[in-house]
Amino acid sequence: MSLTQGLHRALQTRGDQLATIDGERRRTWRQVGARVARLAGALRALGVGSEDRVAILSLNSDRYVEYFYAVAWAGAACNPVNIRLTPAEIAYTLNDSGSRVLFIDETFAPILAALRSAMTTVEHIIYMSDGAVPDGYLAYEALVATGSVVPDAAVGGDTLAGLFYTGGTTGKSKGVMLTHANLLANALNVLPALAYDASTIYLHAAPMFHLADMASTFAVTMAGATHCAVPRFDVENVLATMARERVTHALLVPVMINLLVSSGKISDYDISSLRRLMYGASPMPRAVLMRAMQQMPGVGFTQGYGQTESSPVISFLSPEQHAAGGDRLESAGQPAYGVDVRILDAQDSEVSPGTIGEVCVRGPNVMRGYWQLEQQTRETLRNGWLHTGDLGYMCKDGFVFIVDRAKDMIITGGENVFSVEVEGAIHLHPGVQECAVIGIPDEKWGECVHAIVVPKPGVNLVPADIISQCRDRIAGYKLPRSVDIRHEPLPLSGAGKVLKTELRKPYWQDMSRNVG
Known part of the structure; x- marks a missing residue:
């Protein structure tokens, strides 16, 4: 199956229902589907073909959702660029991936002067924002308006769906190759774990370039639900948007939750529509979690543990397990469906419950490998297992406890x-x-x-x-x-x-x- 299958389902089952919210702009699934098909046609007319990389450097928006599906519809592979990178790091990502097209918004357009001389593969730049289009750019809305409707390329399975560069917290970024099958396996895991359905209104507040937020992007579309985007995380804007749009689901990383509960602003807004709040991407201090659960008592908290190489989810800690409290609040939950998790020692042998080792994973969510890095791929994908680099242990009931990143452990x-x-x-x-x-x-x-x-x-x-x-x-x-x-x-x-x-x-x- 292809990533676009979720879009086709939304068109079949929810065509006239609300698909995207971005400020005052609202579109139905039928409108989004037509725009995606024309934008894919425009990409094909620019020479984009099978597995060609198409990059994006942008804040969150409804157009970011359209980008994902238009790239897949054209048979190409996405390359969402980390918005916190320096111009030199951005140029590295674009060149290393061989991206031929770059989507960019008004926030990042000013850095293109520094990028132009360093970019070696980008042939076309598409300006995503409204207003005057800078010289030498192609206008996003003009491409959508004039692009020919093309049939879905319908690529899927082990075809490359995207290159996702690691965050660089431990050194130089590597391009993680995720296939359509990888991302679909993740979406099918996220759907039941987060209880997404047609009534869901999901808030993109975490950056959309990152797999933490993207873990839900394809699942929300599959459910025929509604995507609601804010450009970036801001406490007041997030709370105001939740209240105004009656948001039901969101993902926030622990730093964002900490800022939210420390702000003293939650009680100023009616966020009673919020049913689920997922967190992940970094460790959650228990003290912060307890304050969040106290300030938002009607919300079901779900932890998702994972990494880019696993598309990204490995395990979930459910709202019911949060409510039960106890030591399990310190855990990363139990393995997701179809994901095999083992704790292995240095010889790749499984250790006994309670013993610390490396968290290792296998399943349909595991990456194809690192882009043009065969040695690093062999080191990470050994004996059929993805070696996460995380140290942890598993209790007898299958709850995974992460104690640290291997390279963050201190030996004193x-x-x-x-x-x-x-x-x-x-x-x-x-x-x-x-x-x-x-x-x-x-x-x-x-x-x-x-x-x-x-x-x-x-x-x-x-x-x-x-x-x-x-x-x-x-x-x-x-x-x-x-x-x-x-x-x-x-x-x-x-x-x-x-x-x-x-x-x-x-x-x-x-x-x-x-x-x-």
Whole structure:
């Protein structure tokens, strides 16, 4: 099957119902379907063929949804570009992928002057925004208006559907090759887990270039539901949109949920329509989750754990499991349907329940490989398993507990310290807004635990407060040995993950071994 199957179903079953909301602009599925077919025709007229890469650099919009389906309808592959990258990194993504066409909106058009000399493969630039079209660009709406309606290429199965570049939190980005079968397997998993149906109004508040949000994009269309887009996450705009459009479902990464519950604004808006809130893409501090559940008691919280290489979902923690509380709130839930999860040791043998090893996955959601990186593909896809690089354990009931990224684990004096555990203890302090824990060089211990903390506005914190906060909650060897109190936000990837590589650089740049 092809990604476009979901669109065809929406056209058959919900043709005259609302498909997209973007500000004052509203379109039915029949209107969206006609626009997709003409935009696909315009891409074909530009020479786009089978598996050619078509990139997009844009904030969230209804046109982003149309882009996904028009590219698939044309038989090509999408390449959603991380909006937080520098011009040099964007050029790398475009060139490495061999993207022939670039969709861009008014927010990012100004950087094209810096990109033009660096782009080597892009032949056409399509301007997605309204208003005057810059010289040398093609107008999105003109292409939709004049493009010939072409039949769906109907490619599917193991055909490349898109290149999705990893966020770069651990080094140079790699292009993850996901097929139509990969993304459809994920969509069919997400549908029941998030209870999407024809009444769903899904809010795209997390960036649409990222698989965390895209995990729902194709499932929402399959359900014949409604996509509602805000350009980017903003607390007031998200709450106002939820209230005005009667949003039923959304995905927010933990950083966004933290900002939401810390804002004091939730009670100012009627968000009683919200039925499900999914979170994922980075660890959720328990203290933040408990505040969110308290402030939004009518919402069913669902955690989705995964990574780009698995399209992305690996496991879910359901609303019922959230409501039950207990230690399972610390888990990433149980494996999704059709996804086989095992905890393996260094010899790729399964370990016993409760034993920490590497989380490994197999199933129809697992990537085809890394774009033009055969060695890295072989290292990651070994013996039939996707090696996630996450350390964790599984209890006897199949709940997966993630303890850290393998490269975020701190080894101090021969003891393993998991940064996520220390961060969870720090987040229990009522004055903490954000925190990150990293290992920094230490002559005696090899590495020592270092915390970087951002206080809430108006709160005065000193390092002793943070160390004291942790002392009765975690073992002595896990305590931060040093604390950096900062008053600017921590650096984030486009998906809202803290860029620990950036935080480590000042400490490790002159060292021969870099744990980052």
